[in-house]
Amino acid sequence: MTILAAGQFCEDQDSLVSRQARLACRAGMATTTAGVAGGFVQGNLAILPEKLAGSFHRFCQLNPKPCPIIGMSDPGDPRIPSLGIDLDIRTDLPRYRVWRDGAVVDEPTDIMAHWRDDLVAFVLGCSYSFEEALMEGGLPLRHVEGKLRVPMYRTNIACSPSGPFAGPLVVSMRPFRPAQAIRAIQITSRFPSVHGAPVHLGHPQSIGISDIARPDYGDAVPVGADEIPVFWACGVTPQAVIAAAKVPFAITHAPGLMLVTDLRNKDLAVL
């Protein structure tokens, strides 16, 4: 995993647009982080009580493609300095979801009232990072062009379970012409900490997707007759797993409203 240690940020912290985005959230901004702080890594959030954190950590270790950990906190500590010196996980996302027994019970803009000394925060890599690399590589992303959410599907591929955490792999889909699909595989292979290479392409039905026009999450996008649907492991997987586990208490980010870190997308490339 490519993670900068605390103290490795050599720039003036105040000037980082990523930090400014977090400070805006801390001040109450509650809009999507899509397109915010270009070049900086955004992350999915999962917060669990210490009693469940070990099982969830192991779930991530067993399923690194949907659940690539890019940072985590000590129990009860709201800071994750490896992702941003002054980062406070309780306030620095635009909006959160508080879960009890598998149901969302609150969607606050901070979790000061919900924070506990036994909570552990996990930040997981997300596809925004590799999508930036794909676009910089000249590959068109249809959902971005259409201002849609990426289509996502539950598959028949079971994640490796850990404690109460189990469920199907959720994938996101991007259609490409064949030569583009090959290039997209090469580019995303360089970014294992943000889902990495695709898990499937070309035969949706063989991973349990019966109708590509009807995603389980997000919006449908058309796949041309000369195109290949390419499927990546998706960060919705751990959210779905946490919901299905019906754990007594958990907190996640609200969909599309994520943590902006001080890591650079380009620094996640392994080669």
Place this chain on the structure above:
Amino acid sequence: MTILAAGQFCEDQDSLVSRQARLACRAGMATTTAGVAGGFVQGNLAILPEKLAGSFHRFCQLNPKPCPIIGMSDPGDPRIPSLGIDLDIRTDLPRYRVWRDGAVVDEPTDIMAHWRDDLVAFVLGCSYSFEEALMEGGLPLRHVEGKLRVPMYRTNIACSPSGPFAGPLVVSMRPFRPAQAIRAIQITSRFPSVHGAPVHLGHPQSIGISDIARPDYGDAVPVGADEIPVFWACGVTPQAVIAAAKVPFAITHAPGLMLVTDLRNKDLAVL
């Protein structure tokens, strides 16, 4: 291009199985080199008069995926020490094809009688090297399992022309299940000097292949309903281009009877 300089071979030259294979050819062996000297790079051969060699060299430079040069001789010099200290291109292949005006006029086991002071030899990387990497990666090769020649197809993709050399890209096809196809793209991307990453997958008709069951060269292999046909640029391309150019004189290897070099396949990996 990953090429060892002459003198970099630190092993006892006599003991190399690659050199022994060449010496056997020199002594008259005229059988396929498929499976010979495992681990060592084999190459396609193209020999042209100096007057045409510049155009052909440029053709290779313009079309590196089908025509990756791994070694070439000086005009009139039958040695290519970067591929083997004692290598003699006139005797060290099992069998040759001598071409005049686009037709094969002789298939000798050496070309001593055809050699001229103005001839330039080009050795081009071949798919045996990346197939070894695929098999070492646990990916099954159907044509190998069936003891067949790989199926090859003329496409509607035009090579960039150079002088008299022009024509369609020829591709080889290997069927894989989707996750295997993704892994095959990653593995072969590491080997740009032996055709590298595939050029296409999934939609044969969009590159001008109307019936995948009827290859233009080699043998048909079945593609399962849950599989993806994956297409790599093929070393038959330059042979077809030389034949189509109807140049007055050329020499190539006979299909499947190639030059065994002292390079190691693993040393061709760029990462």
